[in-house]
Amino acid sequence: MALDVNKHQLIPKHSKLTDAERKKFLDDYKIDVKSLPKILIDDAAIITLKPKAGDIIKIERKSETAGTSVYYRAVIDG
Amino acid sequence: MKADQEKLLNSYADRLPLSVLDEVRENVPATINKEKLQGVLDKCLIAYNNAKVHPGECVGLVAAESIGEPGTQMTLNTFHLAGVAEVQVTTGLPRIIEVFDARKAIKTPMMEIYLNKPYSTDVEKLRKFAATIKETKFEEFVSEYNLNIFEQTLTIKLNDELLKDNDLDIKDIHKIIKPKVKAFTIAIKDELIVFGLKGKQDEIKDLYTLKEKIKDVKIKGIKGLVQVLPVKRGEEYVVLTAGSNLKDVLALSEVDSTRTISNDIHEIYKVLGIEAARQGIIDEVYKVVESQGLNVNIRHVMLVADLMVANGTVKGVTRYGVVSEKASVLARASFETPLKHLFNAALEGEVDNLTSVVENVMINQPVPIGTGLPGLITKMK
Numbered sequence: 164m165a166l167d168v169n170k171h172q173l174i175p176k177h178s179k180l181t182d183a184e185r186k187k188f189l190d191d192y193k194i195d196v197k198s199l200p201k202i203l204i205d206d207a208a209i210i211t212l213k214p215k216a217g218d219i220i221k222i223e224r225k226s227e228t229a230g231t232s233v234y235y236r237a238v239i240d241g
Numbered sequence: 242m243k244a245d246q247e248k249l250l251n252s253y254a255d256r257l258p259l260s261v262l263d264e265v266r267e268n269v270p271a272t273i274n275k276e277k278l279q280g281v282l283d284k285c286l287i288a289y290n291n292a293k294v295h296p297g298e299c300v301g302l303v304a305a306e307s308i309g310e311p312g313t314q315m316t317l318n319t320f321h322l323a324g325v326a327e328v329q330v331t332t333g334l335p336r337i338i339e340v341f342d343a344r345k346a347i348k349t350p351m352m353e354i355y356l357n358k359p360y361s362t363d364v365e366k367l368r369k370f371a372a373t374i375k376e377t378k379f380e381e382f383v384s385e386y387n388l389n390i391f392e393q394t395l396t397i398k399l400n401d402e403l404l405k406d407n408d409l410d411i412k413d414i415h416k417i418i419k420p421k422v423k424a425f426t427i428a429i430k431d432e433l434i435v436f437g438l439k440g441k442q443d444e445i446k447d448l449y450t451l452k453e454k455i456k457d458v459k460i461k462g463i464k465g466l467v468q469v470l471p472v473k474r475g476e477e478y479v480v481l482t483a484g485s486n487l488k489d490v491l492a493l494s495e496v497d498s499t500r501t502i503s504n505d506i507h508e509i510y511k512v513l514g515i516e517a518a519r520q521g522i523i524d525e526v527y528k529v530v531e532s533q534g535l536n537v538n539i540r541h542v543m544l545v546a547d548l549m550v551a552n553g554t555v556k557g558v559t560r561y562g563v564v565s566e567k568a569s570v571l572a573r574a575s576f577e578t579p580l581k582h583l584f585n586a587a588l589e590g591e592v593d594n595l596t597s598v599v600e601n602v603m604i605n606q607p608v609p610i611g612t613g614l615p616g617l618i619t620k621m622k
Contacts, residue, residue, distance in 0.1 A: 168491070170499045173509065173517035201553035208514030222516055227539055230259030236515075239553060 168207050175224040179212045185219050202236035214238045246278050253282050257289055297614035304541035311535040332529055340525050343506060343557030350485035351504045355497040361477040370495050371469045371480050380456040388448060395436040395448045421458050425451060463489045487512045510555050518555050522546040569593050571600035
């Protein structure tokens with residue numbers, strides 16, 4: 164049975180940056196994709212996004228201290 | 242609040258965290274004019290920027306102290322302390338160590354299963370459901386084993402009452418057992434299950450090993466859930482379990498798959514992904530900290546959790562986990578098993594760039610934290 168785990172309360176919202184957003188993000192933060200925290204390509208939470216290695220995943224965490232905090236992870240091949 | 246003011250608030254969204262903006266929105270009077278709101282927000286921004294961690298602050302060290310110092314106050318002998326008549330859970334320091342080490346096999350795996358209506362409110366339905374998910378082995382239904390040496394058969398008598406309680410009869414058991422014992426004959430005779438040998442060379446010893454083997458055959462339920470306990474949580478009922486199998490439980494239609502959780506970090510990681518694992522680590526550690534009446538700021542726990550999940554998998558704070566990822570040989574050697582690290586580094590011709598703290602302490606240089614971090618550039622004229 165295909166279970167949609169993304170509705171689970173432990174999982175924050177994951178979304179894939181488009182090419183334009185990706186470029187803007189890397190320029191804004193003056194950062195290399197390699198220096199970002201990683202997420203595996205077969206991670207349960209991003210399977211529906213159909214990511215490729217090198218994509219950047221934007222994660223909107225619900226944070227106890229900051230309301231919502233935004234985090235980025237780069238997709239890597241297992 | 243008027244649209245203008247709302248717009249002004251939202252223009253601060255990239256500089257102030259949402260929780261601060263929400264607080265401002267709630268606490269300023271609705272009639273506030275734009276200039277005053279601007280003033281409030283600017284004051285907030287100054288206070289927020291002053292409260293930020295300064296560049297070069299050694300946050301990891303502060304986190305270690307802040308978690309470690311109250312940790313010494315924790316009662317050490319809480320290995321199996323639990324609530325009243327609830328499933329036994331590891332708490333206290335042993336549990337914190339377990340989570341931060343990211344142990345693969347934890348001492349007391351546990352799940353909290355939330356249910357959909359009507360199961361969450363109807364006690365009868367809940368009990369039935371709880372009984373169906375409990376892992377029940379063949380052994381529990383048996384009332385008597387009989388190993389007959391002359392006829393070379395193993396006869397098993399089942400407990401009829403237990404079978405009835407579980408809505409099973411001897412034919413169901415026969416059906417479940419049959420595919421597991423291909424090397425033997427199996428038949429039902431006068432409410433008894435009879436196993437016989439196939440072929441003649443087999444020894445009676447095989448029947449004995451068979452007996453031990455079929456004890457462990459799962460008759461019904463979900464693998465791993467060795468104990469189930471329905472309890473009331475506020476308005477609804479939840480099922481606590483000893484043993485954990487998140488994947489199979491979430492797939493059940495009775496289960497509320499948005500709230501059901503396990504306390505096994507690796508299982509959360511496998512089923513729900515790395516971000517859920519991070520949240521799981523924070524929740525689990527903070528639960529212990531709170532239950533011991535200690536006061537640790539959650540940001541410290543968040544920092545450690547972030548470090549543990551930074552490379553996409555869950556790594557414990559051990560020499561096999563996050564420490565093995567350190568760039569510096571000397572830093573790794575200073576943690577545990579120094580010789581191993583130094584020998585390997587020598588073999589591979591590793592270079593240490595001395596960019597972190599430990600290695601600079603070793604060679605008596607200023608460490609790159611605080612005022613030691615920035616370099617100075619002078620323009621020569």
